[in-house]
Amino acid sequence: MTDDKMENGNGARSANGAAAGAGATVELPVLTRKDFVSDQEVRWCPGCGDYSILAQTQKVMPDFGYPKENIVFISGIGCSGRLPYYMNTYGFHTIHGRAPAIATGLKAARPDLMVWVITGDGDALSIGGNHLIHSLRRNVDVRIVMFNNRIYGLTKGQASPTSELGKVTKSSPYGTIDFPVSPLAIALAAEASFIARSVDTHTEHLQKTLEAAGKHRGSTFVEVLQNCNIFNDGAFRDFTDREVREDRMLILENGQPMIFGKDRDKGIRLNKHLPEVVTIGENGVSEADLLVHDETDPLIAWMLAHLWWPDFPVPVGIVRNLTRPTHDQMLSDQIAQATSTRGAGDLKRLLNAGETWTVE
Amino acid sequence: MNPAALKANLGELPAGGALIVNEDAFTAQNLQKVGYAANPLTDGSLKQWNVFNVPISTLNGRALEGLGLTNKQVDLTKNFFALGLMFWLYERDMAGTTAWIDDKFSKRPEIAEANKRALKAGYNFGETTEIFHERYIVPPAKLAAGHYRNITGNEATALGFVAASKLAGRDLFYGSYPITPASDILHQLAGYKNFGVKTFQAEDEIAAIGAAIGASYGGAMGMTASSGPGIALKQEALGLAVMVELPLVVVDVQRSGPSTGMPTKTEQADLLQVLYGRNSDSPVAVVAPATPSECFLYAIEAWRLALKYMTPVVYMSDAFLATGAEPWRIPSLDDLPSIAVENRTEREGFYPYLRDETTLARPWAVPGTPGLEHRIGGLEKADILGNVSYDPENHHRMQLLRQAKIAGIAGDIPPLEVHGPAEGDLLVLGWGSTYGAIRSAVERLQSKGASIAHAQLRYLNPLPANTGEVVSSYKRVLIPEVNLGQLSMLIRARFLIDAIGYNRVRGKPFRIAELEAEAERILQTIGATVR
Ligand SMILES: Cc1ncc(C[n+]2csc(CCOP(=O)(O)OP(=O)(O)O)c2C)c(N)n1
Ligand code: SF4
Numbered sequence: 001m002t003d004d005k006m007e008n009g010n011g012a013r014s015a016n017g018a019a020a021g022a023g024a025t026v027e028l029p030v031l032t033r034k035d036f037v038s039d040q041e042v043r044w045c046p047g048c049g050d051y052s053i054l055a056q057t058q059k060v061m062p063d064f065g066y067p068k069e070n071i072v073f074i075s076g077i078g079c080s081g082r083l084p085y086y087m088n089t090y091g092f093h094t095i096h097g098r099a100p101a102i103a104t105g106l107k108a109a110r111p112d113l114m115v116w117v118i119t120g121d122g123d124a125l126s127i128g129g130n131h132l133i134h135s136l137r138r139n140v141d142v143r144i145v146m147f148n149n150r151i152y153g154l155t156k157g158q159a160s161p162t163s164e165l166g167k168v169t170k171s172s173p174y175g176t177i178d179f180p181v182s183p184l185a186i187a188l189a190a191e192a193s194f195i196a197r198s199v200d201t202h203t204e205h206l207q208k209t210l211e212a213a214g215k216h217r218g219s220t221f222v223e224v225l226q227n228c229n230i231f232n233d234g235a236f237r238d239f240t241d242r243e244v245r246e247d248r249m250l251i252l253e254n255g256q257p258m259i260f261g262k263d264r265d266k267g268i269r270l271n272k273h274l275p276e277v278v279t280i281g282e283n284g285v286s287e288a289d290l291l292v293h294d295e296t297d298p299l300i301a302w303m304l305a306h307l308w309w310p311d312f313p314v315p316v317g318i319v320r321n322l323t324r325p326t327h328d329q330m331l332s333d334q335i336a337q338a339t340s341t342r343g344a345g346d347l348k349r350l351l352n353a354g355e356t357w358t359v360e
Numbered sequence: 361m362n363p364a365a366l367k368a369n370l371g372e373l374p375a376g377g378a379l380i381v382n383e384d385a386f387t388a389q390n391l392q393k394v395g396y397a398a399n400p401l402t403d404g405s406l407k408q409w410n411v412f413n414v415p416i417s418t419l420n421g422r423a424l425e426g427l428g429l430t431n432k433q434v435d436l437t438k439n440f441f442a443l444g445l446m447f448w449l450y451e452r453d454m455a456g457t458t459a460w461i462d463d464k465f466s467k468r469p470e471i472a473e474a475n476k477r478a479l480k481a482g483y484n485f486g487e488t489t490e491i492f493h494e495r496y497i498v499p500p501a502k503l504a505a506g507h508y509r510n511i512t513g514n515e516a517t518a519l520g521f522v523a524a525s526k527l528a529g530r531d532l533f534y535g536s537y538p539i540t541p542a543s544d545i546l547h548q549l550a551g552y553k554n555f556g557v558k559t560f561q562a563e564d565e566i567a568a569i570g571a572a573i574g575a576s577y578g579g580a581m582g583m584t585a586s587s588g589p590g591i592a593l594k595q596e597a598l599g600l601a602v603m604v605e606l607p608l609v610v611v612d613v614q615r616s617g618p619s620t621g622m623p624t625k626t627e628q629a630d631l632l633q634v635l636y637g638r639n640s641d642s643p644v645a646v647v648a649p650a651t652p653s654e655c656f657l658y659a660i661e662a663w664r665l666a667l668k669y670m671t672p673v674v675y676m677s678d679a680f681l682a683t684g685a686e687p688w689r690i691p692s693l694d695d696l697p698s699i700a701v702e703n704r705t706e707r708e709g710f711y712p713y714l715r716d717e718t719t720l721a722r723p724w725a726v727p728g729t730p731g732l733e734h735r736i737g738g739l740e741k742a743d744i745l746g747n748v749s750y751d752p753e754n755h756h757r758m759q760l761l762r763q764a765k766i767a768g769i770a771g772d773i774p775p776l777e778v779h780g781p782a783e784g785d786l787l788v789l790g791w792g793s794t795y796g797a798i799r800s801a802v803e804r805l806q807s808k809g810a811s812i813a814h815a816q817l818r819y820l821n822p823l824p825a826n827t828g829e830v831v832s833s834y835k836r837v838l839i840p841e842v843n844l845g846q847l848s849m850l851i852r853a854r855f856l857i858d859a860i861g862y863n864r865v866r867g868k869p870f871r872i873a874e875l876e877a878e879a880e881r882i883l884q885t886i887g888a889t890v891r
């Protein structure tokens with residue numbers, strides 16, 4: 001953009017008015033959750049997990065210090081794809097699977113914006129798999145939040161790429177014969193610089209996770225386990241329910257040993273190169289034997305992407321967090337570099353380049 | 361020519377034409393490879409042409425003796441020998457080509473030297489031998505006064521987009537996935553970083569147009585380019601751009617299909633795909649330059665329309681136009697009009713789908729504008745408000761509005777120009793790269809006294825306002841196209857006239873003679889006389 005409003009740089013400003021980015025010094029009102037609620041009626045099924053994800057998203061928005069006009073929500077198609085209509089920011093409900101591509105172009109044109117992508121397991125991993133992979137590997141500075149309900153909700157209950165093998169759905173009356181994928185493993189293989197998982201109903205944890213995602217710079221992938229109470233009710237109940245979750249889920253903390261359980265007595269230890277569940281105090285196991293989480297370790301991330309109940313507790317939290325140059329930053333740098341070495345483009349010279357002649 | 365080239369191209373040469381062959385290449389093995397039972401140089405089958413046998417390989421090899429090159433390297437330079445001979449034959453100056461060789465092989469001076477020697481040897485051969493009885497002096501084509509350079513369609517297209525970006529005062533974003541014959545535009549634009557051009561080699565065609573839409577949403581000039589197979593992949597996203605009414609330019613450098621077809625060969629068969637290849641009624645504006653030079657102007661024109669009407673515009677070129685070169689009169693920057701438009705910033709009275717009364721364009725309110733936060737998307741919009749709406753009457757109204765917006769562009773483009781009488785026996789109507797062949801055929805017949813005119817459409821949607829009147833002013837209308845009758849079908853349907861198609865899809869442009877013959881045939885059917 002030649003418009004000075006749209007110059008490169010961080011469009012974030014802290015809510016108390018201090019400039020958090022270049023060139024922003026304007027006093028801004030303190031924003032609250034309510035500022036991010038649009039006037040549109042929310043139309044998900046009553047009891048859907050999407051309500052909670054929306055509420056937590058609206059709650060964390062003021063924390064980032066961006067004025068709301070600098071925040072954009074882009075979605076694909078699916079129940080999840082409705083979310084942008086409910087955010088009082090800029091929003092773009094695009095086409096099935098392509099939101100990461102549209103976000104890539106927007107972010108390239110407008111590095112000053114904070115861009116979120118809202119997607120579903122079918123939208124992101126089926127029809128949009130290619131765009132997901134490539135936006136992650138390019139480290140496009142976009143936060144992708146994937147609502148994983150292990151089903152196609154909007155189209156009324158067909159199997160999705162995360163549906164478990166043998167699952168009976170409308171499109172698989174004899175059970176699916178397709179092995180499911182781990183979304184975290186795909187994000188990892190695609191070299192996302194930030195990967196995390198949370199649960200719709202674990203509101204505090206979800207808020208914390210979204211907050212960390214919002215503060216990351218670069219390709220950010222968050223899988224939210226989401227209950228579709230109409231077409232796949234209770235998909236995660238076995239380990240997310242209040243009564244069992246502490247014993248069946250592992251909350252990741254960077255630099256901390258992998259401990260879980262109501263009594264904080266269970267942990268993950270490596271046996272040769274494979275993880276196993278152990279009990280602290282039994283068979284001579286102490287906390288010192290446990291694996292310590294490291295958000296920069298690719299092997300730990302790979303292992304975490306494959307832990308699942310009932311063989312293991314299901315990990316939630318930040319799996320990976322790396323600092324890498326972002327796509328828009330490298331693009332802007334190249335332009336700055338080319339301009340400083342070759343001078344700002346001179347159209348007249350460009351048109352007259354090469355061999356020319358004059359006709360009288 | 362060697363035997364393979366002879367076989368492939370002989371059909372193009374009128375009787376009496378000069379045929380220069382590399383005698384050395386007519387070995388038994390080469391002849392057999394392309395299926396010649398006997399040597400055409402000796403069996404009398406080339407009698408109707410003027411054949412010049414030149415032992416090019418031998419002569420060239422001798423000229424390069426002492427340079428220390430391998431046989432293979434020497435062989436590679438023989439085309440320059442042939443080129444040198446042509447320079448002599450047509451009395452052309454070789455300075456430009458020698459400079460080009462020096463530049464191209466600046467890192468390998470020995471190769472540059474070899475190529476230059478081959479070139480000179482060819483020229484000198486023409487001068488010293490007596491096998492050619494005449495030289496052809498082609499006077500430089502009659503060009504208007506001005507400053508010129510040679511340019512191909514793809515080069516002009518890329519330059520046109522950079523110029524459009526300057527004239528609009530916005531950055532260009534070019535998302536593309538490589539495909540012949542469109543890739544060269546990507547290559548060229550990728551080098552223009554210091555013009556603020558952002559290029560993006562996407563993971564596929566869909567991502568390329570998706571990213572372009574995202575860039576336009578952000579206020580840049582988002583565009584993408586491809587050829588037929590890639591355009592097919594982009595259609596769903598193009599429909600999204602129609603629905604959200606954002607400016608976007610999509611370039612279709614057409615090639616021969618269907619499917620992968622003949623990727624390096626030309627065709628004009630994407631017209632209906634571009635106009636009607638999306639779900640529902642989904643109107644886009646379509647422009648089609650007719651010559652390499654025009655590619656520059658229509659790149660700017662495509663952007664003028666996209667910005668002014670907040671609409672996707674498809675720019676149709678083809679392999680022939682893309683790679684064909686011609687002298688281009690370099691425009692002065694002052695002659696180029698500004699195409700700048702404003703973004704909406706005013707809060708008072710802002711509605712995402714409240715249209716401009718004359719253009720029917722909706723406001724362009726880009727993220728980052730305080731107070732204008734709103735949501736757009738592919739779901740049907742309530743007129744004016746822009747909220748999601750399933751109201752039946754609203755949908756009908758919006759379909760009509762989208763159609764009316766594009767149709768209204770007809771009042772903002774020049775009328776269809778006719779070359780020849782304003783009414784008469786025959787109109788030859790074309791579009792795109794057929795311009796040159798049609799124009800020459802028509803002029804030949806005009807000089808023979810025929811009542812014949814030529815019109816070339818540069819706008820395919822909407823058609824120029826006077827199109828109906830023009831096509832109704834002649835006894836017959838002939839529409840030559842390198843497809844099986846796409847524009848013919850549109851003209852017949854729209855204006856209820858009995859247009860006659862001339863359709864040949866050989867991956868090649870039309871020959872002047874075949875169009876002339878066809879036009880003459882039609883003239884005879886209505887009893888018109890041609891001298
Ligand atoms: C090109 C295209 N194909 C198919 C559809 C139909 N469709 C809409 S959403 C969807 C699946 C959505 O599943 P998911 O991404 O898991 O989202 P959820 O509804 O579960 O949130 C499908 C197949 C479409 N809108 N567009
Ligand atoms: S179908 Fe499922 S995912 Fe969609 S809104 Fe209803 S409960 Fe939520």
Ligand SMILES: [Mg+2]
Nearest residue numbers: 120121151153
């Ligand atoms: Mg789903």
